[in-house]
Amino acid sequence: MEKRAFTYVALALLVWAICGTTIAGYYFIQYGIYRNEYRTLVTDFNVLSGAMGNLSSIMESLSLRINLLISYSNGTLVWYNNTALPVGSTAFTAIMGVANVEYKDYGQELGILVTSVNGLASNSSQGWFYWYLNTANSTWVSPDYSCAKYILHRGDIIAFAYESYATWPPSPPT
Amino acid sequence: MSLLSTRQLVLLVVLTAMCVAIQLTPRPPNVEFTSLIVFLVGAVFGIVFGATLGALTMLINGFLSPWGFSGLLLPFQVTGMVIVGISGGLYRRSNAGPYNAGSCAETAILGAFLTLVYDIITNFGIAISFMLTGTPLPLAFVSAIISGALFSLIHVVSNTVVFGTAFVPLTNTLQRFLGGARTWKKEPLLT
Numbered sequence: 001m002e003k004r005a006f007t008y009v010a011l012a013l014l015v016w017a018i019c020g021t022t023i024a025g026y027y028f029i030q031y032g033i034y035r036n037e038y039r040t041l042v043t044d045f046n047v048l049s050g051a052m053g054n055l056s057s058i059m060e061s062l063s064l065r066i067n068l069l070i071s072y073s074n075g076t077l078v079w080y081n082n083t084a085l086p087v088g089s090t091a092f093t094a095i096m097g098v099a100n101v102e103y104k105d106y107g108q109e110l111g112i113l114v115t116s117v118n119g120l121a122s123n124s125s126q127g128w129f130y131w132y133l134n135t136a137n138s139t140w141v142s143p144d145y146s147c148a149k150y151i152l153h154r155g156d157i158i159a160f161a162y163e164s165y166a167t168w169p170p171s172p173p174t
Numbered sequence: 175m176s177l178l179s180t181r182q183l184v185l186l187v188v189l190t191a192m193c194v195a196i197q198l199t200p201r202p203p204n205v206e207f208t209s210l211i212v213f214l215v216g217a218v219f220g221i222v223f224g225a226t227l228g229a230l231t232m233l234i235n236g237f238l239s240p241w242g243f244s245g246l247l248l249p250f251q252v253t254g255m256v257i258v259g260i261s262g263g264l265y266r267r268s269n270a271g272p273y274n275a276g277s278c279a280e281t282a283i284l285g286a287f288l289t290l291v292y293d294i295i296t297n298f299g300i301a302i303s304f305m306l307t308g309t310p311l312p313l314a315f316v317s318a319i320i321s322g323a324l325f326s327l328i329h330v331v332s333n334t335v336v337f338g339t340a341f342v343p344l345t346n347t348l349q350r351f352l353g354g355a356r357t358w359k360k361e362p363l364l365t
Contacts, residue, residue: 004268008283015286018294019327025316026323 062087064154068094071161071173072120091130091158092148099160111146117160126164131173133157140172181352189215190227197235204329208235209258209289210336210344213281216262217341218348224259231255250299254292261288272349273342285337286330293326294319 064087068080080098092112095101102116114128115121122128130147131140133156140159143150152158163170193211208231216224232251236244244251265284269277297318304314319326 008280011287012283015283015290015330018290019323019330022319022323023327025320029320 064089064152064156066094066152066154066156066158068098069157069159069161069173070095070099070117071159073126073162077174085152089152090148091132091150091152091160092146094152094158095130095147095160109145112148114147114160117162120162125166126162129161129163129170131159131161133159140174142169142172185348185352186215186219186223186227190230193227193231194234197231198238198240200240204325205332206329207336207340208232208255209285209292209333210340212255212259213262213265213285213288213337214341214344214348216259216264217266217345218262218352220266221260221263224262225256226259228252228255228257228259246303247296247299250296250302254295257291257295258288273345275342277342278338281341282334282338285341286334289330289333290326293322293329297322297326 063084065082065084068083070078070080072078083094083098085094085097092103092114095114095117099117100119101114102121103112103114105112114130117128129142130150131142132150133139134141135155135157147160150158159173161170161173189211193208193215196211197206197208208228212224212228212231215227229252232255233248236248236251261284265281269280273281298315300318300322301311301315304318305311309317
């Protein structure tokens with residue numbers, strides 16, 4: 001009887017040992033597979049990060065950043081700093097990018113004039129003027145041509161100001 | 175070999191049909207009752223009938239299985255199930271019955287062991303098919319065993335439960351059906 005019981009216990013242990021060994025082998029192989037997949041993923045991620053870095057520098061080379069000020073008649077000044085725009089953008093496309101703008105194209109020499117910014121429209125006594133900051137002497141300059149003809153440079157500071165026609169030239173925005 | 179009584183013949187035929195039907199019925203992977211029935215028939219009707227039933231069942235299953243033709247695996251499946259049938263007959267010789275709670279533990283362990291043997295044999299068949307693609311046989315065998323380890327574990331555990339819980343009551347019922355206590359002999363019903 002004892003021999004019979006021993007035989008069955010031994011059989012059970014044998015089954016347990018073989019099953020345990022194969023399952024351990026299975027999970028060892030799975031561990032290897034997932035470790036390799038993780039390493040591949042990390043490598044791919046690093047490659048992708050490098051590519052994204054290159055892409056970022058390419059995008060930077062194709063774009064410029066400016067600071068744009070909108071000065072309303074009630075003294076409210078709103079800055080749009082570090083506004084990114086494509087190379088070749090104008091003061092007009094810059095204000096179009098940050099505000100709800102209405103304009104009129106007079107064609108010929110005069111070109112496009114901004115008539116309304118964020119609902120504040122020009123009238124017979126006041127209108128919208130644009131300026132750029134001459135960084136050499138820190139003075140605001142109001143060009144005598146359309147904002148659509150002023151080509152932006154990297155780091156430009158420009159302003160659109162709602163001014164009265166009563167004083168000429170209009171006073172700088174700040 | 176003594177002649178079969180009508181009752182015995184009918185029982186054998188019904189068990190065979192049931193075995194094939196269960197084997198071909200959709201079920202969870204690696205949960206099966208064929209091993210139990212083959213072992214049972216081996217224990218009740220003898221080694222030859224158990225082995226024959228196992229061989230026939232796997233042969234039919236190999237051709238008609240919903241998973242498709244077994245191909246190279248077929249002889250290994252047949253061999254594995256023949257061993258189960260033979261083991262049933264041998265178990266009868268070592269413990270003629272009537273069976274009790276201790277027999278449940280024995281058959282549970284035997285179920286686990288025979289299932290493991292069956293899986294190793296069929297994995298060897300898979301290793302042979304790997305070998306045909308150029309893999310060395312030892313590596314192919316280890317690969318087959320390890321890749322099928324989880325399925326094998328399900329198979330072993332399910333058959334441990336099935337053998338441990340179903341063999342004793344089924345055998346006792348069959349023995350009563352076949353003629354009562356006088357049928358509990360070292361020699362099976364059909365020799």
